[in-house]
Amino acid sequence: MLFGKAKKGFTLVELLVVISIIALLLAIIVPALGSVRKQAKSVICSSNLSQLGLGFDMYLSDNNRRVFPLAGIETDENGQVGMRWYFGFEPGSSFSLPEGQRLLRREKARLYPYLEQYDSIEICPSFPYAHGRYKPKYQTKWMTYGANCKLFADLREPGRDVVNFDNYPGSSRAMIFSDSAQVNTHQSPASPANPMFEEWHVIEQLGSAFVHFRHKEKANILFGDGHVGRAAAEPGSYDHRLSSLKIGRFGPEVAF
Numbered sequence: 001m002l003f004g005k006a007k008k009g010f011t012l013v014e015l016l017v018v019i020s021i022i023a024l025l026l027a028i029i030v031p032a033l034g035s036v037r038k039q040a041k042s043v044i045c046s047s048n049l050s051q052l053g054l055g056f057d058m059y060l061s062d063n064n065r066r067v068f069p070l071a072g073i074e075t076d077e078n079g080q081v082g083m084r085w086y087f088g089f090e091p092g093s094s095f096s097l098p099e100g101q102r103l104l105r106r107e108k109a110r111l112y113p114y115l116e117q118y119d120s121i122e123i124c125p126s127f128p129y130a131h132g133r134y135k136p137k138y139q140t141k142w143m144t145y146g147a148n149c150k151l152f153a154d155l156r157e158p159g160r161d162v163v164n165f166d167n168y169p170g171s172s173r174a175m176i177f178s179d180s181a182q183v184n185t186h187q188s189p190a191s192p193a194n195p196m197f198e199e200w201h202v203i204e205q206l207g208s209a210f211v212h213f214r215h216k217e218k219a220n221i222l223f224g225d226g227h228v229g230r231a232a233a234e235p236g237s238y239d240h241r242l243s244s245l246k247i248g249r250f251g252p253e254v255a256f
Helices: 012-062 240-245
Strands: 074-077 081-085 088-091 145-148 175-179 182-184 195-199 221-223 226-230
Touching: 012 145, 012 221, 012 226, 074 226, 182 240, 195 240
Parallel strands: none
Antiparallel strands: 074 081, 081 088, 145 175, 175 221, 182 195, 221 226
């Protein structure tokens, strides 16, 4: 009886070579995929800002071109006095609650009636919620885009009032919303020895670091004419308490 030759399998050396080739390919492909994911998140963020811009323009059309305020004391339909932030209503009963348990009625956000998916549009997909130093403020995610505090008046400040957008100097070039966050060291569980970060709702021209440069050290920006651009941080402006998170401020090239 004749027998054919036995089929030859992989030798150990050949198997190791194949494994090495696969590992090399993975080393090349995985970082590329990570870069693609980050770019996709940045694109979604830009789209979010564009939609916020459309909602903002519709709000202006319905309100004689007057810009809504950052914050002010109001009473809701149930007689509850609280803070009407532009991103929602916080009842007064919430103020004494611990961080992370505070209440926020997001349907009371100024732009909520104008945006069908407001609950997702206000959240940048690159905001690092899974980071170990993230500190929640409310029982829900809230606003990851800060508003220009020079344009949007805080009615709690003496002498401040809402402005007519068309009369605002350089309104078409002005920053409206941008990626934001802040380092917190004064509200438990954060402390000076345990700095944490959170979403933030306002961006200042000078002083405090509230811009979050989370897209390859750039921040996406909605401008007054409706276009979305990007800018880097003013050199040396990153908040040193959590410098790896790239929370800083804009330089003079970004108009307020």
